[in-house]
Amino acid sequence: MSVRNPVVTALKTWLIPRRYGVMRWSYSLQRISGVAITLYFVLHIGETANVIGGSQVWSIPSYEYARQVWTETVEFLSNPFFDAGLAVLAFLIFFHTSNGVRLFLTHFGILLGKPHRPEYPYHPASMTKAQLTIFWVSILLAVAALLYSLNIFFKVILP
Amino acid sequence: MSREARIMMLHYITGLVIIVAGAIHLATVFLVSPYEESLRFDNTPWSVINVYRNSLLAGSLEALLLAVAFHGFNGLRVILLELHQGRTWTRAVNVAVTVAAIAVVINGTKTIFIASML
Numbered sequence: 001m002s003v004r005n006p007v008v009t010a011l012k013t014w015l016i017p018r019r020y021g022v023m024r025w026s027y028s029l030q031r032i033s034g035v036a037i038t039l040y041f042v043l044h045i046g047e048t049a050n051v052i053g054g055s056q057v058w059s060i061p062s063y064e065y066a067r068q069v070w071t072e073t074v075e076f077l078s079n080p081f082f083d084a085g086l087a088v089l090a091f092l093i094f095f096h097t098s099n100g101v102r103l104f105l106t107h108f109g110i111l112l113g114k115p116h117r118p119e120y121p122y123h124p125a126s127m128t129k130a131q132l133t134i135f136w137v138s139i140l141l142a143v144a145a146l147l148y149s150l151n152i153f154f155k156v157i158l159p
Numbered sequence: 160m161s162r163e164a165r166i167m168m169l170h171y172i173t174g175l176v177i178i179v180a181g182a183i184h185l186a187t188v189f190l191v192s193p194y195e196e197s198l199r200f201d202n203t204p205w206s207v208i209n210v211y212r213n214s215l216l217a218g219s220l221e222a223l224l225l226a227v228a229f230h231g232f233n234g235l236r237v238i239l240l241e242l243h244q245g246r247t248w249t250r251a252v253n254v255a256v257t258v259a260a261i262a263v264v265i266n267g268t269k270t271i272f273i274a275s276m277l
Contacts, residue, residue, distance in 0.1 A: 010242050031238060038231035042259075045224070045267045051200075051207055052273040055266055060273055067200045070207060074198050097178060104171050152194050 023127060026135050030099055033092035040089055047073065083153035087146055094145035098138035102131060170233050173226040180223035187216060211274035224267040232260040 017028040049055040050073040053066045105111050106126075111134075113125035150156055160168065188197045192205040199206045210216050236256040240249060 007242050031234075034231070034234045035238070038227075038235055041227050041231050042263055045263050045270070049266060049270045051211070052270055052277065057273070058269070060276055063277055066274075066277055070200045078198075093181075097181070100174055101178075104174060107167075107171060152189065 021127075022132065022135060026099055026102075029095060030103070033096040036092050037089065037096060047077070080154075087149040087153060090149040091142045091146040095138050095142035098141045099135060102134040102138070105134075106131070166233060170230060173230040176222060176226040177230060180219045180226060183216070183219045184223055208274065208277060211271060211277070214275070217271050217275050221268060221271050224264060224271070228260045228264045228267075232256045232263075 014028050014031055017024040046055060049057075050069050051066065053061040053069045102111075111128055111130040113128045116125050187205055187210055188194065192203065196203040197205050197207075197210075201208045203209070210220075233256070236252055239252045239256075
């Protein structure tokens with residue numbers, strides 16, 4: 001029997017949500033989106049530092065210098081690759097927020113089923129219809145945000 | 160409440176702050192004016208510099224910065240502490256995540272502060 005690296009096993013359980021039901025998908029998506037959004041957040045703070053001329057600026061720069069650096073930044077970032085990335089981020093942010101509301105409610109015991117004697121086929125009491133509904137509403141909101149941003153960036157759906 | 164329970168409570172509170180401040184941020188960029196105009200440096204009502212000069216909007220950006228820095232880096236911390244356990248690892252993760260969050264907050268606050276005075 002091979003000895004498995006526990007870190008690899010842990011990563012597999014959260015990156016491969018198949019065969020465990022819809023709540024495992026919720027768990028995986030919540031984590032993947034969270035990590036992706038945090039990464040974007042750090043880059044976004046670096047990117048917006050160009051409003052004042054860049055991260056290395058520690059005093060008030062000249063207005064024209066800041067204006068020039070920001071205009072160049074916007075030009076550099078306005079290409080299909082970054083726009084597609086932002087559209088994916090819109091999906092992840094809206095899913096994470098809406099599904100996060102479900103987790104918030106769950107944490108305080110709202111919308112959780114009542115405990116009962118375990119009987120075949122062992123449906124967990126916590127997986128109520130309201131829980132599943134909020135998960136699917138989160139997916140819908142995320143898809144809507146994806147389509148909205150694709151339309152903003154690429155004008156593909158509406159003129 | 161234990162330390163970890165307090166941190167988790169703050170995780171949920173910052174989550175709620177992000178819903179409000181994030182909605183304001185997205186609205187100023189996408190809803191109140193065309194996206195291209197929002198990205199301009201100046202000369203449009205909702206241009207970058209006009210948003211930073213509005214103290215209410217700049218304040219909500221600062222709130223968003225603080226809340227996302229805490230929420231995001233605490234989320235990373237939870238994931239990293241779940242992947243591997245140990246006293247040294249826990250301390251290293253806690254320190255690394257705190258230092259990174261503070262660095263991002265300092266950088267972002269500086270941008271908001273200087274941009275509002277440009």
